Amino acid sequence: MQQPAVIWGVLVAILVGAIGFALWLFSKQPAPATAGVETSLPSSVNGWQRAPDSQHYDPESIFSYINGHAEVYLAYGMRGCDAERYIGPDGEPDLILDIFEMASPADAFGVFTHDTEGESVGIGRDSRYRYGWLSFWQGSHFVSIVAEGESELSEQATLELGRLVAAGLPAEGAMPAILEALPEEGLVAGSARYLHHPQILNTHLPVDAENLLEVGMDTPAVLGRYNRESAWAYLLIIDYPNEERAEQAERNLLERLSTNVARADATASESGFSACRREGMRLAVVAETPDGEWAQGLLQTVFD
Amino acid sequence: MKKRHSGITRRGFLRATSSLAAGGIVGLGSQGYASTIGSQSPAKAAKSRVVLVRNPQVAVAANEVPPDLLHDMLNQAMAALIEVRDPSEAWGRLFSAEDVVGIKTNVWRNLRTPEALEQAIRTELLEVGVSGSDIAVDDRGVRTSELFRQASAMINVRPMRTHHWSGLGTCLKNMIMFVPRPADYHGDSCASLGAIWQLPELAGKVRLNILVLLTPQFHGVGPHSFSSRFTWPYGGLLVGTDPVAVDATGARIIQAKRNEYFGETKPISPPPHHIEIADTRYGLGNASPDRIDLVELGWQESSLLG
Numbered sequence: 231m232q233q234p235a236v237i238w239g240v241l242v243a244i245l246v247g248a249i250g251f252a253l254w255l256f257s258k259q260p261a262p263a264t265a266g267v268e269t270s271l272p273s274s275v276n277g278w279q280r281a282p283d284s285q286h287y288d289p290e291s292i293f294s295y296i297n298g299h300a301e302v303y304l305a306y307g308m309r310g311c312d313a314e315r316y317i318g319p320d321g322e323p324d325l326i327l328d329i330f331e332m333a334s335p336a337d338a339f340g341v342f343t344h345d346t347e348g349e350s351v352g353i354g355r356d357s358r359y360r361y362g363w364l365s366f367w368q369g370s371h372f373v374s375i376v377a378e379g380e381s382e383l384s385e386q387a388t389l390e391l392g393r394l395v396a397a398g399l400p401a402e403g404a405m406p407a408i409l410e411a412l413p414e415e416g417l418v419a420g421s422a423r424y425l426h427h428p429q430i431l432n433t434h435l436p437v438d439a440e441n442l443l444e445v446g447m448d449t450p451a452v453l454g455r456y457n458r459e460s461a462w463a464y465l466l467i468i469d470y471p472n473e474e475r476a477e478q479a480e481r482n483l484l485e486r487l488s489t490n491v492a493r494a495d496a497t498a499s500e501s502g503f504s505a506c507r508r509e510g511m512r513l514a515v516v517a518e519t520p521d522g523e524w525a526q527g528l529l530q531t532v533f534d
Numbered sequence: 535m536k537k538r539h540s541g542i543t544r545r546g547f548l549r550a551t552s553s554l555a556a557g558g559i560v561g562l563g564s565q566g567y568a569s570t571i572g573s574q575s576p577a578k579a580a581k582s583r584v585v586l587v588r589n590p591q592v593a594v595a596a597n598e599v600p601p602d603l604l605h606d607m608l609n610q611a612m613a614a615l616i617e618v619r620d621p622s623e624a625w626g627r628l629f630s631a632e633d634v635v636g637i638k639t640n641v642w643r644n645l646r647t648p649e650a651l652e653q654a655i656r657t658e659l660l661e662v663g664v665s666g667s668d669i670a671v672d673d674r675g676v677r678t679s680e681l682f683r684q685a686s687a688m689i690n691v692r693p694m695r696t697h698h699w700s701g702l703g704t705c706l707k708n709m710i711m712f713v714p715r716p717a718d719y720h721g722d723s724c725a726s727l728g729a730i731w732q733l734p735e736l737a738g739k740v741r742l743n744i745l746v747l748l749t750p751q752f753h754g755v756g757p758h759s760f761s762s763r764f765t766w767p768y769g770g771l772l773v774g775t776d777p778v779a780v781d782a783t784g785a786r787i788i789q790a791k792r793n794e795y796f797g798e799t800k801p802i803s804p805p806p807h808h809i810e811i812a813d814t815r816y817g818l819g820n821a822s823p824d825r826i827d828l829v830e831l832g833w834q835e836s837s838l839l840g
Binding site: 296297298299301302303323326328330360361362363365374376377378379380428429432433436437 | 642643697698699717720721722723725753755756757758759761762763764804
């Protein structure tokens with residue numbers, strides 16, 4: 231008579247174990263990276279059907295999705311990425327939709343400014359469209375839609391999908407305050423980039439591999455391109471958390487300026503600094519113009 | 535079982551020293567063009583031979599390429615590179631039965647090295663007499679691979695494409711997986727990639743560089759830096775012993791395609807100046823076309839090298 235009781239005991243133990251294992255497994259699944267966004271996505275756009283297998287990536291797993299380029303998003307504090315595919319009608323290319331949730335609206339704006347090529351198409355807070363790629367930012371989100379081929383219909387679907395995604399995203403979000411420090415006169419439209427990571431700075435304005443300007447997550451910076459007649463220049467403005475850091479960065483830069491003259495192997499970009507000026511916790515640097523008078527004028531305007 | 539050495543083999547030592555004595559030249563062709571073994575030679579060759587072999591039938595996705603045809607193209611290129619009639623002789627000039635060979639491939643999911651090409655290389659190495667257990671194919675695991683650590687020779691094979699950090703994904707760039715933190719080399723458009731080739735794990739070991747241009751990518755968009763819209767059926771392999779010369783030739787093709795597609799001069803962005811810097815700063819080879827002896831075989835239409 232004890233046999234059924236033993237069997238029942240074993241079955242209950244197996245059941246409890248299975249439930250526990252299932253709960254453990256569930257706890258290991260990454261939560262949707264951009265909570266609330268996925269459910270608001272359209273199931274179809276102009277005949278393109280949303281594929282059922284959405285993927286969610288966190289700052290660790292993003293490397294498995296974006297090999298080699300993920301550093302850009304991590305440099306702006308990426309919290310998660312929703313990856314979607316919209317399957318095209320016969321003969322039409324698929325659309326790849328990536329929605330990145332960044333650390334802040336300023337970071338969403340920053341990663342948006344990493345690639346400023348293209349034309350604004352009035353989607354989100356600001357947008358660019360070029361060669362089958364739409365990018366825009368809104369709130370803390372940066373959105374990318376890439377058509378995997380070329381066609382007029384896919385271009386229309388890309389833009390329409392962008393509008394629908396933007397409509398489902400929170401709209402709040404301010405631009406980084408340091409942007410206002412860029413003088414307006416001569417600033418090339420759409421050229422301002424916001425950043426706070428040395429790797430991003432080095433991509434747009436090669437400084438050096440040693441981060442001599444001590445750029446980091448606590449140093450918001452803005453880089454703008456300027457034009458005067460046929461001359462071009464970059465203006466970089468960095469806000470440090472204290473005066474000591476700003477002073478150190480200034481010393482590093484001045485030292486590099488003096489040593490570069492003697493370095494035979496210095497590249498043009500390494501030796502291309504023109505002038506710098508610091509006041510308090512703010513450092514401004516003009517680069518890649520031989521016009522010293524113009525460089526000093528730009529710096530003067532920053533601190534006026 | 536063949537004995538493995540952690541350092542250079544006797545034959546490898548002889549090859550290395552004789553190549554140095556000859557100004558980095560080995561496998562001399564009838565005209566004395568250079569096929570330098572390795573690329574750390576302190577005195578780089580005056581001219582580097584690069585072979586472009588093309589066939590429209592291989593201008594397809596990596597997993598669809600006819601293996602025998604691709605293998606045949608590779609062998610044509612090898613014979614032309616070493617200037618011998620028999621491809622097996624060409625392979626025998628660059629590798630020996632005593633070698634331990636690491637084949638550094640590239641498995642980027644959007645445009646990877648065709649497995650058929652990896653297999654063709656492996657087959658030829660076996661023909662030379664290299665033991666199957668002394669050949670490894672790897673990409674992201676090269677730093678931890680015991681065989682790559684012990685390798686006396688390497689073959690560098692990857693597809694040509696535009697690249698977010700370096701402008702172009704080149705043979706020079708393909709070795710970035712030998713450093714623990716590749717991102718450290720991303721600054722200034724990866725200007726210092728040449729330094730990686732001077733690491734002890736690599737210096738003097740890379741004997742053959744193959745840039746795959748079956749469907750090369752000439753422009754990148756979006757987070758993935760890829761859209762098949764910006765690939766085209768070129769059906770080519772660029773083969774050489776000088777990675778700088780191979781890359782510089784590939785860069786000319788990509789730039790020409792960009793100009794043709796966009797209808798204006800559209801420079802590769804960011805500029806792939808790591809190629810020229812590998813020449814001028816690191817002395818790894820020849821970047822200037824006037825120091826490259828380019829041999830074109832097979833399909834000539836729209837080679838973009840005119």
